[in-house]
Amino acid sequence: MADRPVPVIEKRLMDVKLGELGTWLGGRDFTPNGLLSAVRRGHDRYYNKYINVKKGGIGGIAMVLVGYVALSYLWEYDHIKHDRWRKYH
Amino acid sequence: MLSRLVVVSAHGLKSSSPLGAGCYVVSRSLVQASRSLHTSSQSRAPLPPLPEKGGQVRHGIFPEEIFQLLYPKTGVTGPYMLGTGLLMYMLSKEIYVINHETFAAASIGAVIIYGVKKFGPSVAAFADKLNDDKVAKAQEVKDVSLTSLAQAIEDEKKEQWRVEGRAMLFDAKRNNVAMQLETNYRERLHMVTNEVKRRLDYQVALQNLHIQMEKEHMVKWVEKSVIGSITPQQEKESIAKCITDLKALARATQTSATA
Numbered sequence: 565m566a567d568r569p570v571p572v573i574e575k576r577l578m579d580v581k582l583g584e585l586g587t588w589l590g591g592r593d594f595t596p597n598g599l600l601s602a603v604r605r606g607h608d609r610y611y612n613k614y615i616n617v618k619k620g621g622i623g624g625i626a627m628v629l630v631g632y633v634a635l636s637y638l639w640e641y642d643h644i645k646h647d648r649w650r651k652y653h
Numbered sequence: 654m655l656s657r658l659v660v661v662s663a664h665g666l667k668s669s670s671p672l673g674a675g676c677y678v679v680s681r682s683l684v685q686a687s688r689s690l691h692t693s694s695q696s697r698a699p700l701p702p703l704p705e706k707g708g709q710v711r712h713g714i715f716p717e718e719i720f721q722l723l724y725p726k727t728g729v730t731g732p733y734m735l736g737t738g739l740l741m742y743m744l745s746k747e748i749y750v751i752n753h754e755t756f757a758a759a760s761i762g763a764v765i766i767y768g769v770k771k772f773g774p775s776v777a778a779f780a781d782k783l784n785d786d787k788v789a790k791a792q793e794v795k796d797v798s799l800t801s802l803a804q805a806i807e808d809e810k811k812e813q814w815r816v817e818g819r820a821m822l823f824d825a826k827r828n829n830v831a832m833q834l835e836t837n838y839r840e841r842l843h844m845v846t847n848e849v850k851r852r853l854d855y856q857v858a859l860q861n862l863h864i865q866m867e868k869e870h871m872v873k874w875v876e877k878s879v880i881g882s883i884t885p886q887q888e889k890e891s892i893a894k895c896i897t898d899l900k901a902l903a904r905a906t907q908t909s910a911t912a
Contacts, residue, residue, distance in 0.1 A: 613708045619781070622769055623710025630714045633758075637749075647752040653745065 713769070 572584050573591030580588045592598070614624035637644070709717035715732070723731040743749040 614710075615707065617704045617707040618784070619705060619777070620707045621710060622713050622773065623716070624707060626713045627710065627716070644750050644752070644754075647750045648747045649751070650747065653747055 572580065572587050575584075575588070577588075593602075614620060614627070711717055711720060720732050723735065727734070744751075
């Protein structure tokens with residue numbers, strides 16, 4: 565499928581080689597509009613894959629909830645650190 | 654299953670979904686080419702039908718893609734080993750700390766899993782039934798309009814067939830009118846001949862009357878002149894003759910009666 569050379573910025577993340585990662589990140593759109601559109605795209609991908617189907621399962625919202633739990637644990641880690649059982653691991 | 658209820662409620666906000674997809678399309682086209690075929694973010698193409706099943710998820714929270722990713726290298730148990738290893742690492746290094754929240758999470762998790770396993774299928778069937786009802790209603794509207802349109806086509810064809818017969822109808826009407834005209838003409842002809850005949854008869858009768866009156870008048874005049882010419886002398890002689898004749902006749906009958 566590599567018939568004509570595509571500029572690095574426009575490749576999808578999975579097609580970017582490790583060495584090109586820097587240039588790829590540098591070329592991405594980090595303006596507020598760009599960020600919003602990226603969030604929108606991500607939401608649409610997830611929504612159309614797991615929720616907007618005829619027979620969806622529990623996975624659609626369960627993954628969102630697990631992600632919420634994990635993220636909130638991460639944000640509270642500095643506070644949870646004090647409940648550790650041992651000081652040295 | 655709960656996602657199905659989300660879909661049922663989110664279908665009310667269905668306008669956001671094609672708009673979101675349209676925005677995505679427009680942004681990609683702006684990146685790649687400066688000209689775009691669609692000038693507005695709405696496209697008139699019919700929506701593709703919803704996929705039957707969503708992305709596969711194992712044990713409710715792990716997408717199937719992870720298992721497929723690791724299968725060539727580590728086989729079927731690879732992801733489970735990875736999971737166990739990660740869990741052990743996090744517990745031993747106390748990246749995940751066991752405290753009162755762990756117990757709460759475990760209880761809540763147990764209740765949720767029990768609830769999902771027990772009531773999942775029935776809720777899914779209920780949401781499916783809601784969706785099916787909506788689809789059936791839309792389908793019914795479509796079917797009704799289809800049948801009514803087909804009926805309209807049939808009626809139209811019938812009207813076209815009727816128009817063909819209209820020429821014969823006009824011929825019959827034209828014949829009727831011609832016949833009426835003819836009848837009227839003949840009636841008037843009859844009337845004219847009758848009237849003329851009456852007037853001519855009147856003239857004939859008038860002439861006959863003239864002739865008759867002249868005849869009668871002449872006869873009366875002749876009679877009158879004859880009666881006037883009988884003098885009284887002649888009248889006496891004629892009466893005497895009549896008496897002698899009568900006597901002779903009476904003598905003749907008497908003799909014949911006695912004989």
